[in-house]
Amino acid sequence: MQIGYKLAAEAFGPAELVRQAVRAEQAGFDFVEISDHYHPWLDNQGHSPFAWTVLGTIAAKTERIGLATGVTCPTVRYHPAIIAQAAATLALLSEGRFVLGVGAGERLNEHVVGRGFPAVAARHEMLREALEIIRLLWRGGYRSYEGKHLRLEDARVFDLPEELPLIAVAASGRPSARIAAELGDGLFATEAKPEILRHYHDAGGSGPAYAEVPVAWAPDEHTAARAVLETTRWAVTGWKVMSELPNPVNFAAATTTVREEDMLANFACGPDPARFTEMAQQYVDAGFDRLVLMNAGPDPDGFLEFYSSELDQRIRALSPRPADS
Secondary structure: OEEEEEEOOOOOOHHHHHHHHHHHHHHOOOEEEEOOOOOOOOHHHOOOOOHHHHHHHHHHHOOOOEEEEOOEOOOOOOOHHHHHHHHHHHHHHOOOOEEEEEOOOOHHHHHHHOOOOOOHHHHHHHHHHHHHHHHHHOOOOOEEEEOOOOEEEEEOOOOOOOOOOEEEEEOOOHHHHHHHHHHOOEEEEOOOOHHHHHHHHHOOOOOOEEEEEEEEEOOOHHHHHHHHHHHOHHHHOOHHHHOOOOOHHHHHHHOOOOOHHHHHHHOEEEOOHHHHHHHHHHHHHHOOOEEEEEEOOOOHHHHHHHHHHHHHHHHHOOOOOOOOO
16 A cells, blocks of 8 residues: 655646645655646636646655656646657656656647647547657667657657656556556556456556545644635546636536535545545445545645554555455
């Protein structure tokens, strides 16, 4: 079991994200994961710095904590050749602490370059091709690739680490879980659904399984839930909505009916470690062994202290419960 801290790049500026990463290392987290966005989900979140610059700075200011993208789309806004180079460089600068999380992306971030946003089947085809290109470039030498959607012409990544980064592929159903099994080294998900792991294992996947656990620390439950409602209500819209809406204003419109009760039902809110542990247990029961705590509460430092003093050992002690319990 490894425990990660989610750096909410939509909610904080770059210097603050670096500061939180340093604090997360001090608090005992095993790794930090950062979202790779161009836009925030909601305008009132107010931020969206370039994730790769933030990660490079974190690598320079920390000593042992792992780093991960959660997740990067290597197909539209980025070409996979750029991500192959970026990930290799970060692996070198972090001395092997980097995990490349990739996925098929969201319209919110990818439409900005004016290339449109394909339907889901095409996005999966593009993700397959992107992973093939990244793997090809990581073999060294000059490489070319001719795919249905993506091309590579006589390219070489010169600075490659001896140990290549692990690639964790985001999945929400059978097709994406199959891509994770066939072309990735691990799985990344946001829902405590055991069928995602089942699809992954059925397709031959055997790597680490990452999942984001929704939590919100505050001195009282109401304060925590109100903070989630203000900035993170988009999280309950479901992946089909989250992947298709183009701008923060659309997410604001799509979440006008979300209420505080929905936040309490979907996030571990407040100061009670038992509630946080029970939320984490759902993901452990589903088969995940890399839990990323996504704190949407109003006080990051309060949460980090709470984790260090109340949660760390409790969550590390979790094991899957029998299926009939």
